[in-house]
Amino acid sequence: xxxxxxxxxxxxxxxALIALWQVLHQIAGDAAVTAPAPTLAYLWEMIGQxxxxxxxxxxxxxxxxxxxxxxxxxxxxxxxxxxxxxxxxVAEPILVGLYSIPKITxxxxxxxxxxxxxxAKVAFGAxxxxxxxxxxxxxxxxxxxxxxxxxxxxxRLTPAQTGWHILVPAALPEIFSGxxxxxxxxxxxxxxxxxxxxQRGLGFLLMTAIDLNDVKTILAIAVLISIFAVVCNxxxxxxxxxxxxxxxxxxxxxx
Amino acid sequence: xxxxxxxxxxILIGAVGSLEVxxxxxxxxxxxxxxxSAMVVALVETLRSDDIGVHLKRTLAAVGIAMGLSVAGGFxxxxxxxxxxxxxRAFNPFLAAYYAIPHFAFYPLLIVIFxxxxxxxxxxxxxxxxxxxxxxxxxxxxxxxxVLLKTARVHRLxxxxxxCRIRLPAAAPHLLSGIKLAVAYSFIGVxxxxxxxxxxxxxxxxAYAYDNFDNARMYGLILLVLGTVTIFNMAVYAYERRLLxxxxx
Numbered sequence: 001x002x003x004x005x006x007x008x009x010x011x012x013x014x015x016a017l018i019a020l021w022q023v024l025h026q027i028a029g030d031a032a033v034t035a036p037a038p039t040l041a042y043l044w045e046m047i048g049q050x051x052x053x054x055x056x057x058x059x060x061x062x063x064x065x066x067x068x069x070x071x072x073x074x075x076x077x078x079x080x081x082x083x084x085x086x087x088x089x090v091a092e093p094i095l096v097g098l099y100s101i102p103k104i105t106x107x108x109x110x111x112x113x114x115x116x117x118x119x120a121k122v123a124f125g126a127x128x129x130x131x132x133x134x135x136x137x138x139x140x141x142x143x144x145x146x147x148x149x150x151x152x153x154x155x156r157l158t159p160a161q162t163g164w165h166i167l168v169p170a171a172l173p174e175i176f177s178g179x180x181x182x183x184x185x186x187x188x189x190x191x192x193x194x195x196x197x198x199q200r201g202l203g204f205l206l207m208t209a210i211d212l213n214d215v216k217t218i219l220a221i222a223v224l225i226s227i228f229a230v231v232c233n234x235x236x237x238x239x240x241x242x243x244x245x246x247x248x249x250x251x252x253x254x255x
Numbered sequence: 256x257x258x259x260x261x262x263x264x265x266i267l268i269g270a271v272g273s274l275e276v277x278x279x280x281x282x283x284x285x286x287x288x289x290x291x292s293a294m295v296v297a298l299v300e301t302l303r304s305d306d307i308g309v310h311l312k313r314t315l316a317a318v319g320i321a322m323g324l325s326v327a328g329g330f331x332x333x334x335x336x337x338x339x340x341x342x343x344r345a346f347n348p349f350l351a352a353y354y355a356i357p358h359f360a361f362y363p364l365l366i367v368i369f370x371x372x373x374x375x376x377x378x379x380x381x382x383x384x385x386x387x388x389x390x391x392x393x394x395x396x397x398x399x400x401x402v403l404l405k406t407a408r409v410h411r412l413x414x415x416x417x418x419c420r421i422r423l424p425a426a427a428p429h430l431l432s433g434i435k436l437a438v439a440y441s442f443i444g445v446x447x448x449x450x451x452x453x454x455x456x457x458x459x460x461x462a463y464a465y466d467n468f469d470n471a472r473m474y475g476l477i478l479l480v481l482g483t484v485t486i487f488n489m490a491v492y493a494y495e496r497r498l499l500x501x502x503x504x
Binding site: 101107221 | 263347436450
């Protein structure tokens, strides 16, 4: 029954959102908001077109690279900062400060550094995603049970081995929460990078459509990216919950 | 000052200093990054010029309104979602995925609906910032200790009293981090909107300076935005610390 309910409620929200979309369409007219059904039909048609595929692939490649950099780099830096107390204390306020500044203002700087094209997009995406991953990993590693570390020392593990065999597995649930947030922010960063700094990719198509005021295309692409984001997030959230199940017993209660 | 604080200061000064040296000696060409001292000079010059006041006022007004709306609205919605578990269950996946959705794609639609001017920017920034506040509110209300709520019941507080005297103060740390995020996101929303399409505002000025290779003005304005946000965040952080110390944490 619980599984049924877990599916039912989000479905109701989706229905409500589509209804809201339809109402907006009725109020604003075709020039501002196209109706849901034609937009989705157009999206389906667009995905089938040959000219659309390279853009999709471009975005996918940029996003995958940015995500790989954000995850691998973030976990690595986070483990080092979490494992070494002093450097963690030094770095944390700087990272929190960097996390909360509006990175969008830095986009001209990224463009000047990396030029127009793939590397700027990847850099912008990774820049958005890496900091939450570092922060979550750092806090997770700090909270690792001290006994494990002492065991590691008794077995004379090198720092790298301690990191890989003890810290990462023990802190995995928390790290995964960080990766989930990193995923969303990397996608946002990559899209922002594409909007301003590219000649290919979904963001570029979106920007062209904005310039032409091609509402149908704007909505179709926005819906495509939103569906991708929501579905991936639901999956990640499910894995996240599964990983946290073990530690939830220790904390007990709460949610 | 603690040892970590000293090292942190040294690192920051070292980073800015080495950037300064690299720019002055020409290791980094001035077409890419200008020296930090030159940025400050450009910032002062830009602030002195006559036309900047209008842009500054527009952007800050839009950010301020969006921030107020998203903090107040976000708290209200978060409160309702916390009270009604079925709504919360339904909205949870969407709240979690919210920041992966490209909001800026909807900006042209907002312009068509709300007309050119500050209104679509404010709506965009509010939509963007509000969810951070909603999530923070729910997280904060979740962690209000049960015993405090029982105390409230023992004292027969009304709902309003309970919210003002118990729930708000107990959830304050989470609410404050929500407010910090709401500020950052309001700035992102307004400035990104101004980048994409607008005729005035700081974002527009930065994009304009970038298009015209006016690096000095561009870096001055970037420094202005980042400095404003950082100062605000530091003020909230200081308030947070004082609050925690008073509780003896």
